[in-house]
Amino acid sequence: MTTSTNRPATPHAVVTGAAGGIGAAIARQLSADGYTVTLLGRTTVALHDLAGSIGADCRVAVCDVADSEAVRETFAALPPVHVLVNNAGQAESAPVSRTTDELWERMLAVNLSGTFFCTRAVVEGMRHAGWGRVVNVASTAGQRGYAYVAAYTAAKHGVVGFTRSLALEVASAGVTVNAVCPGYTDTDMLARSVANIVEKTGRSEADARAQLAALNPQRRFITPHDVAAAVSWLCSDGAASITGQAISVSGGEVM
Numbered sequence: 001m002t003t004s005t006n007r008p009a010t011p012h013a014v015v016t017g018a019a020g021g022i023g024a025a026i027a028r029q030l031s032a033d034g035y036t037v038t039l040l041g042r043t044t045v046a047l048h049d050l051a052g053s054i055g056a057d058c059r060v061a062v063c064d065v066a067d068s069e070a071v072r073e074t075f076a077a078l079p080p081v082h083v084l085v086n087n088a089g090q091a092e093s094a095p096v097s098r099t100t101d102e103l104w105e106r107m108l109a110v111n112l113s114g115t116f117f118c119t120r121a122v123v124e125g126m127r128h129a130g131w132g133r134v135v136n137v138a139s140t141a142g143q144r145g146y147a148y149v150a151a152y153t154a155a156k157h158g159v160v161g162f163t164r165s166l167a168l169e170v171a172s173a174g175v176t177v178n179a180v181c182p183g184y185t186d187t188d189m190l191a192r193s194v195a196n197i198v199e200k201t202g203r204s205e206a207d208a209r210a211q212l213a214a215l216n217p218q219r220r221f222i223t224p225h226d227v228a229a230a231v232s233w234l235c236s237d238g239a240a241s242i243t244g245q246a247i248s249v250s251g252g253e254v255m
Helices: 020-033 045-054 069-075 102-128 152-174 188-201 205-211 224-234
Strands: 012-017 036-043 057-062 083-086 130-135 175-181 246-249
Touching: 012 020, 012 102, 012 130, 020 036, 020 045, 020 083, 020 130, 020 224, 036 045, 036 175, 045 057, 045 083, 069 102, 083 102, 102 130, 102 175, 130 152, 130 224, 152 175, 188 205, 224 246
Parallel strands: 012 036, 012 083, 036 057, 083 130, 130 175, 175 246
Antiparallel strands: none
């Protein structure tokens, strides 16, 4: 049986969508945990600024995860990847009747296909090494429904299903595959959601934030650090028996 003795002395972690918010918090946490970290995303300046603040064991890879060929070329140029955190994502709202083909396809491309492309690029290397961690940052939208974000919700449900299927494929190889599912998290994505509510309803920003925070039984927003801490644990040897799970980081919103 494969055990944690196959874990590299200094594992290499790739975090997608790493320039800010949850991705940046995860990158900082994994660096503090002793990983070398590659920050992957599209915003070159922000990625380099973050890499400079993290330190010498941090590199940058500029790539659009929704571009299959770009993902293949980018990962081929990287050192072996032992930990992959698929964090890149995008959320847009519209009722189903006004969800265009382009919006639907964009939500699937960024949130679901990007997760698949990046994972496909590394999973055989992990299997052959006898150790690996894949953590997909999904959402509570992958565990329940929300009105007006059907495309995003469908994509995140897809991420959870993909997580469960892949976990079974690699379970005997020392590789775990899990999803973390944050509720409303205090990031730029939340700020855009609040602005959208303000624009469409005329409510104040404070009222809009209170409306979203009320979905959390703890009556607060999740922080990027909350999510990063869950990812850190899933990448540890202490979570070696945890695979195929969709762990809700939502203050009890989803149980």
